[in-house]
Amino acid sequence: MGEFFNIFIKAAFIENLVLAYFLGMCSYLAVSKTVNTAFGLGLAVIFVLGITMPINWVIQTYLLSEDGLFGTDLTFLRFIIFIAVIASMVQLVEMVVEKFSPSLYAALGIFLPLITVNCAILGGSLFMVSREYNFSESIAFGLGGGFGWFLAIIAIAAIREKIRYSNVPPALRGLGMAFILTGLMGIAFMSLMGIDPAAFASAAE
Amino acid sequence: MAETAVKEKVTREPMLPFGKKERKLITDPLNDNNPITVQVLGICSALAVTSLVYPSVVMAIAVVFVIGFSSLFTSMLRNYIPKQVRMIVQLVIIASLVTVVELTLRYLNYPVYKQLSVYIGLIITNCIVMGRLEAFSMANKPWRSFLDGIGNGLGYGLILIAVGVVREIFGKGTLFAGSPIELKIIGPTAGYLINTTDNAFFGWYVNNNLMVLPAAAMFIIGIFIWIQRSYNTKLVDVS
Numbered sequence: 530m531g532e533f534f535n536i537f538i539k540a541a542f543i544e545n546l547v548l549a550y551f552l553g554m555c556s557y558l559a560v561s562k563t564v565n566t567a568f569g570l571g572l573a574v575i576f577v578l579g580i581t582m583p584i585n586w587v588i589q590t591y592l593l594s595e596d597g598l599f600g601t602d603l604t605f606l607r608f609i610i611f612i613a614v615i616a617s618m619v620q621l622v623e624m625v626v627e628k629f630s631p632s633l634y635a636a637l638g639i640f641l642p643l644i645t646v647n648c649a650i651l652g653g654s655l656f657m658v659s660r661e662y663n664f665s666e667s668i669a670f671g672l673g674g675g676f677g678w679f680l681a682i683i684a685i686a687a688i689r690e691k692i693r694y695s696n697v698p699p700a701l702r703g704l705g706m707a708f709i710l711t712g713l714m715g716i717a718f719m720s721l722m723g724i725d726p727a728a729f730a731s732a733a734e
Numbered sequence: 735m736a737e738t739a740v741k742e743k744v745t746r747e748p749m750l751p752f753g754k755k756e757r758k759l760i761t762d763p764l765n766d767n768n769p770i771t772v773q774v775l776g777i778c779s780a781l782a783v784t785s786l787v788y789p790s791v792v793m794a795i796a797v798v799f800v801i802g803f804s805s806l807f808t809s810m811l812r813n814y815i816p817k818q819v820r821m822i823v824q825l826v827i828i829a830s831l832v833t834v835v836e837l838t839l840r841y842l843n844y845p846v847y848k849q850l851s852v853y854i855g856l857i858i859t860n861c862i863v864m865g866r867l868e869a870f871s872m873a874n875k876p877w878r879s880f881l882d883g884i885g886n887g888l889g890y891g892l893i894l895i896a897v898g899v900v901r902e903i904f905g906k907g908t909l910f911a912g913s914p915i916e917l918k919i920i921g922p923t924a925g926y927l928i929n930t931t932d933n934a935f936f937g938w939y940v941n942n943n944l945m946v947l948p949a950a951a952m953f954i955i956g957i958f959i960w961i962q963r964s965y966n967t968k969l970v971d972v973s
Contacts, residue, residue, distance in 0.1 A: 551948060554777040555861040605837065608855055609829040616822055645821065648859040655852040699970050700963035704774060705956045712952030719947070 533669045536662070540673030543722055546649045547681040548715040553649030557682055558707055567686035569633075570644075573622075575675030577644050578653055581618050582671030585611055585654040586664055611654050612645075619645045649678050685710060750877050759881040763889035765966070769862045770893040771959045772969060776862030781897070781951040782853060785905065788913040789849050790898035794891025796835045796854060798884060801863050804828045805883030809871040824867045825858065832857050845912065862890055897954050905945030 546552045553574070560570050588610060593603045623641045627634045634641075644650060653674050657667050688710055697706055769775050776797075783789045804827050808815075815823050836854050840847045847854070857863065866886050871879040902909055907926065909917040920928040920939060930939045944950050963969050 549948060551777065551781040551951075552856070554781070555775055558774050558777070605833060608833050608836075608858055609826060612825050612829050612858055613822065616825060642821075645825075646859050646861055646864050648856050651859045652852055652856055655855050659852060698960070700967075701956070701960045702970065704771075705959040705963065708952045708956035708959065712949040712956065715949035715952060716947070719949075 533665055536666050536669040537673035537676075540670050541677035541680065542718070545677040545681060545718055546652065546674050547678055548711070548718045550652065552652040553647045553678055556643055556647050557678075557685070557711075558704070561682050561686040561689055561707070564683060564686045564690060567682045571679030571682050573641055573644055574647065574649065574678050575672065577615070577619060577622060578650055578671040578675035578678075579668070580622070580671075581615050581650060582653060582657060582667045582674075583664060584614055584618065586657060586662070586667040588614065589658055590664075607655075607658070611651060615650050615654070616645045649674065681714070684714060756878065756881050759878060760885035760888065763882075763885040764892060765889075765962070766969075767889070768893065768962075769865075769886050769890045770955065771962055773862070773865065775865045776860045776890055777955075781955075782948055783850055784894055784898040784951050785901050785946055785948075786849075786911055787895065787898040787902050788910050789846055790894045791891075791913075792839070792843070792846050793850060793853065794887070794894050796839070797857055797860065797863075797890055797894075798887030799835060800828065800831045800857050800860075801866060801883040801887040801890075802880055803883075804831055804863055805866055805871040805879040806876050808867045809874060809876040809879035812872050815872075820872070821864075824864060828863055828867075829858050849912075862886060893955070893958065896958070897951055900954050901945045901950055904942045905950070907941050 540546075544550070547554070547557055556570060561567050589604075589607070591597045592599065593607060593610065595602045597603075619642060623634075626641070653671060657670055662670055685707065689707060692706060692710075701709075763769060767773065770777060783793050804824070807827050808824055811823070811827075832855065835857070836847075839850075839854065866883055870882045874882070899909070902911065903919060907919055907921040909919055918926040920926055920930060920936065921941070922931050923929065928936050928939075930936050
């Protein structure tokens with residue numbers, strides 16, 4: 530449990546997918562104009578990351594790796610398989626949400642299918658492979674990474690809502706300002722690097 | 735009379751025309767319709783690689799290749815792809831091309847491959863590739879789509895390399911570090927072009943470590959957007 534918490538904190542704050550690795554920037558910049566939409570997209574990202582990460586772990590370990598079911602190294606198929614899993618999971622999530630919660634479906638709207646091309650999802654799976662996480666760690670990494678993404682998009686949306694009333698130079702308005710704000714937030718998040726996740730984990734136990 | 739003239743013109747058109755319209759497909763994304771500073775697509779996968787110029791150049795070449803050929807292939811198949819599964823088909827085309835790039839790079843230059851790590855794989859979800867396929871290749875002929883893809887790749891690479899140059903010169907004092915044509919521009923030892931220890935004019939200079947941080951890329955692109963929109967006022971955000 531300690532290890533689980535450790536990876537969660539690390540993925541959410543210290544190695545934040547948006548602010549430290551620039552993953553999921555497109556939707557992060559495009560959908561962060563108001564807090565409401567940012568909230569919906571953030572939730573959807575947590576959900577999809579949390580689901581696809583363990584599924585991709587199982588596929589990587591039992592199908593693609595050399596000790597897997599087929600006995601040969603199939604890792605060159607990794608990109609195609611991962612992206613197919615992500616696309617079909619997003620489709621599945623969309624169908625489930627539409628069936629059981631039409632109000633949430635209406636709120637998320639176009640953002641659900643857009644998650645397929647959110648780099649944070651595929652990036653998370655690729656990081657999981659290169660860092661050699663095990664099954665429970667991959668779940669923690671998925672949820673933590675999703676939570677960090679959620680936090681970052683809510684924060685920038687709140688700032689952008691306020692900054693609309695400020696006197697920004699015309700050429701810098703909107704997009705330019707969003708970039709500079711993200712840079713400042715990245716530096717602010719770097720101060721969290723001092724956190725020792727292991728200490729957190731032992732405190733939680 | 736006029737009709738026959740038009741017909742003649744059509745039959746005489748070369749296989750791969752390269753006129754004013756085609757040139758515009760390439761030059762438009764370099765400024766007025768730049769993928770990064772105007773369309774805001776494809777920032778995801780590439781900003782982390784721009785702390786040095788050499789990996790940025792490699793990344794730019796990879797992206798040009800992937801966008802160009804995925805546009806070409808998608809455009810060739812556009813009449814056979816059913817509307818409902820087009821996303822999956824496009825992703826499969828892109829993912830195969832990226833796999834080709836990954837394996838080639840791994841063979842040709844392993845250190846750079848290591849340095850780019852997951853970001854090569856992330857070209858798949860680079861929104862600019864999907865964006866061009868959806869917006870252009872699904873509705874246009876192969877040759878024009880290919881040019882459009884190359885143009886957008888170049889517009890993307892241009893910003894990537896520009897950011898890389900600024901970050902590397904001010905952050906490390908070198909240019910093209912890690913490549914065969916490495917230049918040492920400014921630094922505290924004798925090997926550099928401007929040696930700050932015994933130079934009276936540049937004695938105060940130290941490398942700016944902020945530039946090495948990923949956040950610097952955001953500032954630099956923000957400033958690029960500022961400069962571009964000051965000159966190109968039709969791009970200014972009115973909302």
